[in-house]
Amino acid sequence: MGRKFVVGGNWKMNGDKNQINEIVNNLKKGPLDPNVEVVIGVPAIYLAYVKSIVPDTIGVAAQNCWKVPKGAFTGEISPAMIKDVGADWVILGHSERRTIFGEKDDLVAQKVAHAIESGLKVIACIGETLDEREAGKTEEVVFRQTKALLPAIGSNWDKVVLAYEPVWAIGTGKSATPQQAQDVHASLRNWLSTNASADVAAKVRIQYGGSVTGATAKELAACPDIDGFLVGGASLKPEFVDIVNATQ
Numbered sequence: 642m643g644r645k646f647v648v649g650g651n652w653k654m655n656g657d658k659n660q661i662n663e664i665v666n667n668l669k670k671g672p673l674d675p676n677v678e679v680v681i682g683v684p685a686i687y688l689a690y691v692k693s694i695v696p697d698t699i700g701v702a703a704q705n706c707w708k709v710p711k712g713a714f715t716g717e718i719s720p721a722m723i724k725d726v727g728a729d730w731v732i733l734g735h736s737e738r739r740t741i742f743g744e745k746d747d748l749v750a751q752k753v754a755h756a757i758e759s760g761l762k763v764i765a766c767i768g769e770t771l772d773e774r775e776a777g778k779t780e781e782v783v784f785r786q787t788k789a790l791l792p793a794i795g796s797n798w799d800k801v802v803l804a805y806e807p808v809w810a811i812g813t814g815k816s817a818t819p820q821q822a823q824d825v826h827a828s829l830r831n832w833l834s835t836n837a838s839a840d841v842a843a844k845v846r847i848q849y850g851g852s853v854t855g856a857t858a859k860e861l862a863a864c865p866d867i868d869g870f871l872v873g874g875a876s877l878k879p880e881f882v883d884i885v886n887a888t889q
């Protein structure tokens with residue numbers, strides 16, 4: 642069975658109720674390809690609001706969470722809280738969390754483990770910086786970041802989507818070429834067949850993220866190892882519908 646295409650919209654720290662209403666109305670109007678899974682990553686404060694207005698066919702994700710259920714962690718939210726307001730997903734390990742907030746591989750892994758054990762599905766992000774790519778270290782970095790996740794995911798790969806997001810392509814307007822993205826996705830899948838299992842490698846969905854637009858999505862989506870997108874800026878715009886429908 643083929644891997645179901647999955648497109649995430651990561652709104653990051655954008656949107657107010659007016660803009661959210663516009664985005665959701667646009668998604669409702671679609672039409673969205675029913676064969677594509679759609680998940681929107683919403684600022685925590687709007688999770689409950691978005692859940693109350695979005696059709697159940699669209700998944701709702703938090704953009705981060707903490708690694709335990711509750712306690713003295715001022716400013717944090719837990720997977721239990723995310724579930725309590727009706728959301729089913731969380732984005733973890735985004736490069737902005739890693740670079741701006743200093744999240745290391747082991748913390749990301751702890752968050753992934755706790756999110757899964759709490760019943761959330763996880764979009765786990767990995768990707769190299771420009772310096773790392775230019776130093777020929779893309780695979781080394783992506784494999785290291787993924788390796789840290791292996792014990793956290795265990796046998797729960799069906800709850801996880803990997804998002805390959807080269808940091809140099811995020812918010813820069815400079816997407817990876819389809820070949821660059823395909824090459825990393827293929828070598829990651831190959832690495833997973835050795836380090837997880839052939840079954841995991843065949844089944845896990847790997848999204849590409851980094852300056853995806855309505856104009857670039859079709860060519861990227863045609864690559865055999867690209868199973869969806871994690872979209873930042875364009876997920877706030879009407880063209881997100883075109884990105885969802887990129888395989889049509």
Ligand SMILES: O=C[C@H](O)COP(=O)(O)O
Nearest residue numbers: 651811812851852873874
């Ligand atoms: O999570 C999404 C990525 O950071 C991509 O953002 P972008 O589409 O604005 O480049």
